[in-house]
Amino acid sequence: PFEAAQQLFRTLEGRNALSPRSTRRARVASMIRKPMPGKDVWIACETNMAGEITRGSMELLSSGNKLVQSLGGAVFAVGFPASIGRHAALLASYGADRILALDHPELERYAPETIAEAMANLVQEHTPFALLLCASERGRDWGPRLAARLKLGLTGDAIGLELDGEGRLIALKPAFGGNIVAPILSKTYPQMATVRSGVMELAEPIDSRTADVEIVRPALSPARSRVLNSRSILDPTIVPLEGAEVVVGIGMGVGGPDGIECVKDLAHALNAAVCATRRVTDEGWMPRQLQVGLTGKTIEPRLYFAIGISGAPNHLIGIKRAGTVVAINDDRDASIFERADIGLVGDWATLTPVIAQLFRQRQTV
Template identity: 60%
Template sequence: ALKPRVHKRRPIGSARRASKRGRDVWVVCETDLEGRITRGTLELLSRGDELATRLGGAMVAIGFDGAVARHAGLLASFGADTVLTLEHPALNSYTPEGAAEAVAKIVSTHAPWGILLGATERGRDWGPRLAARLGLGLTGDAIDIELDSENRMVALKPAFGGNIVAPIYSKTFPQMATVRPGVLELAAPSEAKQAEVRTVRVEVSPPKSRLLKAHSTLDLTLVPLEGAEIVVGIGTGVGGPEGVAKVAAFARTLGAAMCATRRVTDQGWVPRQLQVGLTGKSIDPRLYIAIGVRGAPNHTCGLKRAQTVVAINNDADALIFERANVGLVADWEKVLPALQDAFQRRLR
């Protein structure tokens, strides 16, 4: 197994910052199916802490259920000065209109400098609704957030297949952006940092939608993609669902997560949540093994922070070899069993 990487991370300060109108940074927190704070949330908090310090305001972590309050210590360690839980029976079960209405109710009272959400399934769902309610601009799926000389938000977005990065400014206040998980560096948490925990009851209209049933389309026997140290990526070169199953068995042997190109998810071979690239997720594994992946820029732009890339493809001219540190020009179906056997013997 790979040893965990040692990162040189920016430390979180232990001092608690005072709230100031027009200078506070709000970060909307998300939890996974098991009630844990997502890595994407911790990435947003890490950047939000840096922004709040430069702006001279506080960072406020916002959530909609008790799970966020239960993780107040973790949120504080990543820079939150205040943990704000919005409470109403209609918010116990997620609806996009409920989330948007609840946050909209408190924005005018607190006047934050900016609101940051994850560009996740939920963030993309209700974030634009919040912006519409407030009449605000929203930069979607940003890959970084910076400040200019006038302390305005600069949201960076890839364009032209990831070949350039465009700075996007907002003319409305508070400024809003959704940020892609996996692109921001985690800070070094501070165990000494503490946050004020507040619960605010908001009035929310009866929801127009309700959850009837929830089920996961992900293979829960595989390591989650978020924050994985080893990731095995599949392209259309694996041939179809049978090839996907063989690659998944290989990933289990390595204790790895699995991802895919857009063409693979378009075919329905794996869930859309595993798509990596320009219109998918960004990842930062220590080891990425690409199997049957062509290596088009709209996929490899999601691999910019991958440390070592190994590519297996029978086409010697495949673009993936330009990104790979190690390339194997071979039929993956012949190479993979040998690799799997070698790893099994090594990991015993």
């Protein structure tokens, strides 16, 4: 096992997989664009548990910039509560021309019906061309409620966006088990779609850009439901999955919760996030929020370790943009080896502690 771990380390060094990626990205437009009803693209921006703008939101801002280059409108960043306004500099740097911060006591607590009501009033007033949401737990919750209120079509979990020859928004979605990508067209306006995090290119920000911030105080009905209590089921000691450079994936081959704790030790050594296959989350071994694949999240780490993962198409779709993939499995015929750049055939429980020890000694990932 030690020799295999050393060979793995040397191979990763040779592939530059241990160094941060340096990629050339498209830059957002430097000039501030003027709003044009029917031409503007709205991005519903989200914050994470730490109060930071999510990577998915920044990806959507980047995508919105590409769309308005053809449409001629502006990019709006819409957020709730009004504290989103303190991120104005960041949102502007990624292409927001105008920021709408919704301010209302009912929006201080998450309530999907209330958000849908507030957004419905705004959308009807401003008539944007499109409203794009993150395909997150919350986006999937209040987005359909808004679409129902406005009687609009909504394409969920898109992996790409483009305009057709007539200037209509085409949302791209995997179909037939991920074997094809289907173009989806909605004939209602504004166009609506939820888009997965990790599938859109992140633009190169321009720190000198500015954006006007408008505080919107909507008239809202009292919320019909309230969250009485909540708790996090994610391990706070593990790196967040969104935007992680290194990710350790856990499959059914680890055998159960005890095996997962062993794999998490490798994640700590690599300073990596963890994710799981659908079968692992179906068994309740790990939270659904960490599921990667066709029916879960899409990730693009520079280095991905697949531990005990067979390589089902559902999961492979979620890691198709990963850089270097290292697979560890005791089944040499496992499909994951067809996708892997580096494969280790052997007992994961024997190999992963040695790999973790080696990386701790080298202190390099």
